[in-house]
Amino acid sequence: MNILMHACCGPCSIVPTRSLKGEGAKITALFDNPNIQPYTEWVKRLEALTLHMERENIALLPPEPYDLVPWLRRVVFKENARCALCYEVRLAKAAAKAAEGGFDAFTTTLLYSRHQKHDLIRELGEKAAREAGTVFLYRDWRPGWSEGVAESKRLGMYRQQYCGCIYSEMERYLGNIEAER
Numbered sequence: 001m002n003i004l005m006h007a008c009c010g011p012c013s014i015v016p017t018r019s020l021k022g023e024g025a026k027i028t029a030l031f032d033n034p035n036i037q038p039y040t041e042w043v044k045r046l047e048a049l050t051l052h053m054e055r056e057n058i059a060l061l062p063p064e065p066y067d068l069v070p071w072l073r074r075v076v077f078k079e080n081a082r083c084a085l086c087y088e089v090r091l092a093k094a095a096a097k098a099a100e101g102g103f104d105a106f107t108t109t110l111l112y113s114r115h116q117k118h119d120l121i122r123e124l125g126e127k128a129a130r131e132a133g134t135v136f137l138y139r140d141w142r143p144g145w146s147e148g149v150a151e152s153k154r155l156g157m158y159r160q161q162y163c164g165c166i167y168s169e170m171e172r173y174l175g176n177i178e179a180e181r
Contacts, residue, residue, distance in 0.1 A: 001025045003137060004101060006094035006108040008033055010048030011152035011159055013109045015144035017056050020107075028103070029053050029060045032093045034071040035086045036164040042066055048158040055155075061097070071165075079167055083117055086165065087124045095125075095132035105135035112141040112148060115163065 003025045007013045013029065020027050031049055036042040046063060053060040074089060075082040091108065098106035108125065110116050122138050129136035141148075152159055162169040 001104045001137075002102075003027050004030055004094060004098040004103040004106040006030050006032060006090060006106065006110070007049050007053075008109050008113075008164065009045040009160060010050075010052040010157045011148060012112045013049060013052055014151050015112050015141045015148040016107070016109050016139070017052075017058060019139060019141060019144070021056075027058050028101070029058055030094055030097055030106075031060065031063045032090055032097075033164060034067060034089065037068060037166045037169070039066050039068075041160065041164070044158045045160060045164075052155075052157065075165075075167075082165065082167055084120055084124065087117070087121050088128070091121070091125045091128040091136075092131070095128035095134055095136070098129075099132040099134040103134065105129075105137040107137040107139060109141075111139055112144065114142045114145050118142070 001023070003020055005013070005016060005020065005027050007029045017027060029049065031046055033042065033045070036045060050060060071086070071089065075085050078085060087110065094106045094108060106129070108121065110121050111118065118140065122136075125136035125138065162172045
């Protein structure tokens with residue numbers, strides 16, 4: 001199977017790539033994450049993913065230039081729905097690229113994280129696939145969470161401390177401040 005794998009970062013790609021390779025899949029990675037802020041964070045995540053894809057001998061499609069404005073326009077004043085909107089835009093892009101590139105299916109490393117809204121990702125991935133005329137490959141990679149964390153540390157990968165958007169960064173720090181009180 002020829003799979004396009006949307007990847008949010010290097011650490012989250014470890015378990016999905018091993019799993020898909022174990023199934024005999026040919027993988028091509030796509031880094032399309034307009035939600036990641038600031039630009040320096042986006043660069044760090046892209047660099048970590050690029051190094052991991054090189055180690056795994058997996059092609060990484062050239063990323064589009066960093067463009068935060070459309071994503072912000074999509075979520076501003078809709079902060080409570082931002083995750084769904086964020087998943088939707090990234091999965092739609094992956095589905096379109098999969099259809100254009102003649103891939104058998106597409107998937108996402110978001111399905112690895114136990115911090116993501118798994119059922120919503122699956123629903124939006126399947127919707128994006130229908131609209132683009134392709135297939136969404138669903139896998140629950142969360143059982144490999146600890147293995148992936150340990151491996152990313154062993155490899156010395158850059159490990160981000162928040163999902164990607166400025167809202168998630170704020171919640172991370174506000175949560176820490178609240179916990180300290």
